[in-house]
Amino acid sequence: QVQLVQSGAEVRKPGASVKVSCRTSGYSFTVYYIQWVRQAPGQGLEWMGWINPNSGSTNYAQKFQGRVTMTRDTSISTVYMELTRLTSDDTAVYYCARAPSRLTYFDHGGQGTLVTVSS
Amino acid sequence: EIVLTQSPGTLSLSPGERATLSCRASQSISNYQLAWYQQKPGQAPRLLIYAASSRPTGIPDRFSGSGSGTDFTLTISRLEPEDFAVYYCQQYGSSSLTFGGGTKVEIK
Numbered sequence: 417q418v419q420l421v422q423s424g425a426e427v428r429k430p431g432a433s434v435k436v437s438c439r440t441s442g443y444s445f446t447v448y449y450i451q452w453v454r455q456a457p458g459q460g461l462e463w464m465g466w467i468n469p470n471s472g473s474t475n476y477a478q479k480f481q482g483r484v485t486m487t488r489d490t491s492i493s494t495v496y497m498e499l500t501r502l503t504s505d506d507t508a509v510y511y512c513a514r515a516p517s518r519l520t521y522f523d524h525g526g527q528g529t530l531v532t533v534s535s
Numbered sequence: 536e537i538v539l540t541q542s543p544g545t546l547s548l549s550p551g552e553r554a555t556l557s558c559r560a561s562q563s564i565s566n567y568q569l570a571w572y573q574q575k576p577g578q579a580p581r582l583l584i585y586a587a588s589s590r591p592t593g594i595p596d597r598f599s600g601s602g603s604g605t606d607f608t609l610t611i612s613r614l615e616p617e618d619f620a621v622y623y624c625q626q627y628g629s630s631s632l633t634f635g636g637g638t639k640v641e642i643k
Contacts, residue, residue: 526579
């Protein structure tokens with residue numbers, strides 16, 4: 417079955433960076449896009465961007481451009497999301513999610529990774 | 536950026552009742568490119584509806600979506616105990632995907 421398994425919770429200080437991994441299985445890694453979405457505590461969902469695991473091409477939401485980098489390692493069917501220059505506003509649960517194409521809905525998601533930014 | 540406004544913010548209903556959730560867009564969404572998700576506490580969002588009215592395999596038929604342009608609706612025909620959750624709409628008709636603020640369906 418389709419699975420997206422994310423790395424564990426992280427705590428960072430303001431100004432630091434964090435890299436979250438998303439290991440996929442149960443489907444052909446290069447056929448589906450991966451989107452990243454985050455959710456601040458008690459808040460709604462916020463789209464961050466997508467990566468095409470086949471080509472490595474990416475598209476980031478304007479809000480995160482310059483601070484986010486999405487990469488992939490096809491040898492282990494894993495996608496990464498790195499966010500730099502963290503502030504307390506970046507405290508959130510980060511989700512990776514599988515999408516049929518670059519601009520579309522997502523049909524399977526990871527369990528989420530809580531990133532806490534605190535001094 | 537297309538802004539999605541969901542209403543009501545909270546819907547208080549009893550099991551067996553019908554739930555009607557609204558999602559209104561700030562500009563027309565092309566080609567019915569709207570999805571609905573259900574989220575329960577501590578869980579990732581779950582896809583319920585895509586392309587405004589299509590249900591993925593495994594989603595019960597008590598969930599239905601309708602609408603076009605700027606006005607979309609998610610209907611739950613008869614609420615089951617497991618349906619009490621938060622529901623989000625998402626548009627993918629533009630280069631920047633956006634979500635609505637969510638509607639919480641709570642037990643009355």
